[in-house]
Amino acid sequence: MALANDPELIIADEPTTALDVTVQAEVLRLLDELRRERNTAVLFITHDFGVVSEIADRVAVMYAGRIVETGRTEEILTEPAHPYTRMLIDCVPVMGEPERRLDAVPGRPPAVNRLPPGCAFADRCPRVEADCRSGEIPLEEKRGSLQARCLHPLQPGEALFGEVITDRPKGRRHELPEANASGPDAHGPLP
Amino acid sequence: MSEDAHLIEMRDLARTFGGGRTVFGARKPQLTAVRGVSLDLAKGETLGIVGESGCGKSTLARMLVGLDRPTAGGIRLDGEDLSSSGTKALARRVQYVFQDPVSSLNPRQTIREILEAPMRHLLGLGRAEREARLAKLIEDVNLRPEFLERYPHEFSGGQAQRIGIARALAAEPDVVVLDEPVSALDVSVQAQVLNLLDRLKRERGLTYVFISHDLAVVESIATRVAVMYFGEIVETAPARAMFKAPLHPYTKLLIDSAPVPNRKRGTLGGDSGELPDPYDPPPGCPFAARCPRVEADCRETMPPLETKNRGENHRAACFHPLTWP
Ligand SMILES: Nc1ncnc2c1ncn2[C@@H]1O[C@H](COP(=O)(O)OP(=O)(O)OP(=O)(O)O)[C@@H](O)[C@H]1O
Ligand code: SF4
Numbered sequence: 001m002a003l004a005n006d007p008e009l010i011i012a013d014e015p016t017t018a019l020d021v022t023v024q025a026e027v028l029r030l031l032d033e034l035r036r037e038r039n040t041a042v043l044f045i046t047h048d049f050g051v052v053s054e055i056a057d058r059v060a061v062m063y064a065g066r067i068v069e070t071g072r073t074e075e076i077l078t079e080p081a082h083p084y085t086r087m088l089i090d091c092v093p094v095m096g097e098p099e100r101r102l103d104a105v106p107g108r109p110p111a112v113n114r115l116p117p118g119c120a121f122a123d124r125c126p127r128v129e130a131d132c133r134s135g136e137i138p139l140e141e142k143r144g145s146l147q148a149r150c151l152h153p154l155q156p157g158e159a160l161f162g163e164v165i166t167d168r169p170k171g172r173r174h175e176l177p178e179a180n181a182s183g184p185d186a187h188g189p190l191p
Numbered sequence: 192m193s194e195d196a197h198l199i200e201m202r203d204l205a206r207t208f209g210g211g212r213t214v215f216g217a218r219k220p221q222l223t224a225v226r227g228v229s230l231d232l233a234k235g236e237t238l239g240i241v242g243e244s245g246c247g248k249s250t251l252a253r254m255l256v257g258l259d260r261p262t263a264g265g266i267r268l269d270g271e272d273l274s275s276s277g278t279k280a281l282a283r284r285v286q287y288v289f290q291d292p293v294s295s296l297n298p299r300q301t302i303r304e305i306l307e308a309p310m311r312h313l314l315g316l317g318r319a320e321r322e323a324r325l326a327k328l329i330e331d332v333n334l335r336p337e338f339l340e341r342y343p344h345e346f347s348g349g350q351a352q353r354i355g356i357a358r359a360l361a362a363e364p365d366v367v368v369l370d371e372p373v374s375a376l377d378v379s380v381q382a383q384v385l386n387l388l389d390r391l392k393r394e395r396g397l398t399y400v401f402i403s404h405d406l407a408v409v410e411s412i413a414t415r416v417a418v419m420y421f422g423e424i425v426e427t428a429p430a431r432a433m434f435k436a437p438l439h440p441y442t443k444l445l446i447d448s449a450p451v452p453n454r455k456r457g458t459l460g461g462d463s464g465e466l467p468d469p470y471d472p473p474p475g476c477p478f479a480a481r482c483p484r485v486e487a488d489c490r491e492t493m494p495p496l497e498t499k500n501r502g503e504n505h506r507a508a509c510f511h512p513l514t515w516p
């Protein structure tokens with residue numbers, strides 16, 4: 001990692017994604033040391049929630065070019081308000097929880113040059129209602145440290161489909177059907 | 192079939208690259224990518240193979256599917272030595288799914304042509320029969336029939352990987368070797384492919400070898416795990432036992448290094464990450480330079496992969512394995 005002139009801000013764009021776990025752990029340790037010793041701010045871009053836990057005080061979740069939720073790390077990871085954050089967390093296997101059901105996020109993000117009116121996540125959201133499909137949805141304070149861009153945010157402990165979770169769902173995985181029924185290029189360029 | 196009916200037996204498999212002499216007679220350097228792997232594959236299991244980059248996972252996988260030949264050692268399938276039966280017999284029963292879904296498909300062929308090839312060449316099926324199987328196959332991997340007339344570049348990574356899986360299944364194999372099948376996919380798509388693999392295995396009674404460097408993924412899908420280090424298997428155990436209480440210090444290092452959501456780990460003990468020189472391997476344990484439990488005897492001879500105090504199925508190659516309460 002290149003570090004010249006005692007920076008005040010380090011922007012690290014997926015710096016450990018291609019690394020082995022042991023090397024990754026070492027890089028994260030060094031970065032953490034650096035920010036503590038020199039009071040450097042770190043903007044760390046990643047898709048790995050484990051790495052987020054390890055390094056971040058605060059998290060911003062992006063979707064289709066915008067921040068859809070932000071807040072303190074523990075709060076976002078345990079009880080997010082935005083349905084997209086919840087779904088993203090639920091689709092990744094977690095070490096130590098091999099029985100956990102993996103729920104894929106159906107469909108694909110819209111092309112950023114062809115965003116629908118209203119919420120960009122509406123086509124994939126299990127909580128979508130009519131009001132989600134029009135107007136500008138602002139990033140607003142929800143609860144605790146959380147701000148989210150959502151008209152029907154999750155309450156603490158609430159499952160995506162409305163029922164209260166007493167225990168995380170376990171057992172067999174289930175699959176989603178091919179989500180975008182109009183073919184592979186219905187949503188513009190592929191990710 | 193009983194638990195211990197081994198579908199595949201690997202014995203002392205080794206693969207060396209380089210070596211020999213140049214035209215001027217100088218020795219070329221020789222690198223051993225896989226050094227003496229003995230491993231059995233039981234029908235119906237999902238064997239996860241984990242280990243860091245360059246430890247020999249893909250080289251082992253390629254030998255298993257007949258894309259590469261071992262320098263030493265042998266592979267038996269249902270008791271039959273594969274060096275005599277040839278690669279065609281092997282290809283029909285053991286198929287491979289590659290890491291990079293799009294570039295592993297021929298860009299000039301339609302999905303129909305890609306999926307028909309193994310049916311024609313390996314199974315020798317006629318037109319009508321192929322047609323019927325194609326329809327079922329494409330539905331089985333959650334794709335729609337009109338996709339058959341399209342080309343690989345028209346698909347997303349997740350869809351392309353499902354086509355890669357369909358191609359592997361087109362030959363009706365017993366064993367599918369999956370080499371990092373979800374590593375190149377977006378996290379939101381990984382789950383779709385993992386869930387699909389899970390269902391196909393149950394429906395078709397498949398046996399999987401699942402290679403990955405992602406421990407969480409392996410823990411979620413594997414029934415048994417083999418850990419590779421420097422071309423060797425250093426530990427093998429049922430998946431739950433391995434993750435709960437590993438015997439080998441390297442396995443523990445891997446597990447402790449993987450970041451887990453909602454777990455802020457204590458300080459790690461500054462691992463050097465130092466690997467032995469593959470052109471000049473040490474006589475003793477290849478992990479000795481990084482091992483917190485190393486003693487003098489570790490540097491003298493290579494520890495054999497053997498059972499410790501944890502039953503027949505849990506083996507480790509270590510002179511001073513971890514003890515758990
Ligand atoms: N065709 C080849 N010629 C020379 N060396 C090779 C060849 N194939 C592999 N190797 C070497 O053999 C070793 C093992 O490679 P292999 O691809 O099996 O590792 P791997 O565990 O699959 O790694 P990764 O996790 O990065 O995919 C490496 O040192 C590699 O450089
Ligand atoms: S605004 Fe509506 S569609 Fe968008 S995330 Fe919230 S509930 Fe779902």
Ligand code: SF4
Pocket residue numbers: 439440441476477478479480482483484485486489494508509510511512
């Ligand atoms: S044999 Fe010795 S050096 Fe090798 S892993 Fe075991 S304790 Fe460590």
Ligand SMILES: [Mg+2]
Pocket residue numbers: 248249250
């Ligand atoms: Mg590989």
